[in-house]
Amino acid sequence: MSQVDSTQTAELTQLSLKxxxxxxxSSQFSVxxxxxxxxxxxxxxxxxxxxxxxxxxxxxxxxxxxxDNQIRAGELKGALAGIPYALKDLFCTDGILTSCAxxxxxxxxxxxxxxxTSKLKDxxxxxxxxxxxxxxxxxxxxxxxxxxxxxxxxxxxxxxGGSSGGGAAAVAARLAPxxxxxxxGGSIRQPASFCGVTGIKPTYGRVSxxxxxAFASSLDQCGPMAVSAEDCAITLNEIAGFxxxxxxxxxxxxxxxxxxxxxxxxxxxxxxxxxxxxxxxDQQVAAVIERAVKxxxxxxxVIKEVTLPNSxxxxxxxxxxxxxxxxxxxxxxxxxxxxxRCDNPQDLNDLYERSRWEGxxxxxxxxxxxxTYALSSGYYDAYYLKAQQVRRLIKQDxxxxxxxxxxxxxxxxxxxxxxxxxxxxxxxxxxxADIYTIPTSLAGLPGMSFPIGFADNGLPVGMQLIGNYFEExxxxxxxxxxxxxxxxxxxxxxxxx
Ligand code: GLN
Numbered sequence: 082m083s084q085v086d087s088t089q090t091a092e093l094t095q096l097s098l099k100x101x102x103x104x105x106x107s108s109q110f111s112v113x114x115x116x117x118x119x120x121x122x123x124x125x126x127x128x129x130x131x132x133x134x135x136x137x138x139x140x141x142x143x144x145x146x147x148x149d150n151q152i153r154a155g156e157l158k159g160a161l162a163g164i165p166y167a168l169k170d171l172f173c174t175d176g177i178l179t180s181c182a183x184x185x186x187x188x189x190x191x192x193x194x195x196x197x198t199s200k201l202k203d204x205x206x207x208x209x210x211x212x213x214x215x216x217x218x219x220x221x222x223x224x225x226x227x228x229x230x231x232x233x234x235x236x237x238x239x240x241x242g243g244s245s246g247g248g249a250a251a252v253a254a255r256l257a258p259x260x261x262x263x264x265x266g267g268s269i270r271q272p273a274s275f276c277g278v279t280g281i282k283p284t285y286g287r288v289s290x291x292x293x294x295a296f297a298s299s300l301d302q303c304g305p306m307a308v309s310a311e312d313c314a315i316t317l318n319e320i321a322g323f324x325x326x327x328x329x330x331x332x333x334x335x336x337x338x339x340x341x342x343x344x345x346x347x348x349x350x351x352x353x354x355x356x357x358x359x360x361x362x363d364q365q366v367a368a369v370i371e372r373a374v375k376x377x378x379x380x381x382x383v384i385k386e387v388t389l390p391n392s393x394x395x396x397x398x399x400x401x402x403x404x405x406x407x408x409x410x411x412x413x414x415x416x417x418x419x420x421x422r423c424d425n426p427q428d429l430n431d432l433y434e435r436s437r438w439e440g441x442x443x444x445x446x447x448x449x450x451x452x453t454y455a456l457s458s459g460y461y462d463a464y465y466l467k468a469q470q471v472r473r474l475i476k477q478d479x480x481x482x483x484x485x486x487x488x489x490x491x492x493x494x495x496x497x498x499x500x501x502x503x504x505x506x507x508x509x510x511x512x513x514a515d516i517y518t519i520p521t522s523l524a525g526l527p528g529m530s531f532p533i534g535f536a537d538n539g540l541p542v543g544m545q546l547i548g549n550y551f552e553e554x555x556x557x558x559x560x561x562x563x564x565x566x567x568x569x570x571x572x573x574x575x576x577x578x
Pocket of ligand 1: 221263
């Protein structure tokens, strides 16, 4: 293997996924060199950021060598041949730790691959490791990881957002060119916004959840985060599609998400929901959003104010539905079949109680208790059933709006990243970090976030784009058009240049 010097490391890790593909296919550099470049940066920078829980260095180098040999033999296979990537630590990876950032699964090595893991493997990707996250994907700041909080590469005193904060921070610091995260109420879009990267949560059911450790099954969805919309499109091509192992997987044809990236946005009808620009939105975030909206207008888009009258109910509805489903999903972690088991249990109840008490962190316990309460007999109708009814109204608001506009735009989050520790004692404020992303999740619609500038504090601001069902290609096209004209997405935090 050729020695990689640090200039080349920096250069290789600045390349887009597309450029990496091209360079590898034309033998400009080898997969080994690219992989080594990323591993070297992870070794140099991640002690500070903690964006990875596991780095699969040996496997990555071995896999890179195999792919290099295939390329040399003229058997280049797969659209992502030789492209390094990382996975949120809740996607099962055969033979590699899948911890969900929880003590409960601190020793869990899955015996099989998640659907998306095997898809990226088949496409020739090189797994760099598993990203840090909020425990069981519950959180908005990554401070709920049982291992360590992740830091925001733009300013390490700040959170990267959550729950896919490890992956977002890794892309921002160029410790991976692409990662997969999950979004239940905003966990791809909000960290993408806080870290200045591009991320898309596809339509519910677009990507199989098989082998993805469940939080709230009617909301969970997997999606990519990368530097650009184009890189997300390349990745989505590989992971989207029907899978019979997930009963909620959609039987809808998968388009080529890269085919329409260059379509014109002239005449595009953009809806701005008045509720997303009301009280609670930071003034600077609002100003950056306004500037980006004007840029779309200048390119021929038609802006229309719209209303989502039930959106103020989304956060309360979510905090009934998500905990209820989590209490049911997490009941399998009982110290018997999976994960942590307490020492010397006195009897079966003691085994359950202490294993769960010791294995789960505070936020997970809080959610399990809220959810169990909401589902208990006598309360089910008042809470879970009522929440599902209101959820239906929230969805209908979007259906009505999409009769008039092609896409919806607004902030991904009400503020830029907040300081580490700032909201840990204020759960309500933490929950409100997802106020603009949760309505989309409840409706099952696709949403994405892409960087559109910075606030005075030097932290990135993300624009949220909400599309109609299965209109990911249109959304990626819109973000790509913006990224052809601007370079916000290409900026890197000074400390990680
Ligand atoms: N922050 C939200 C929560 O804590 C969303 C999490 C997610 O999307 N996984 O539930």
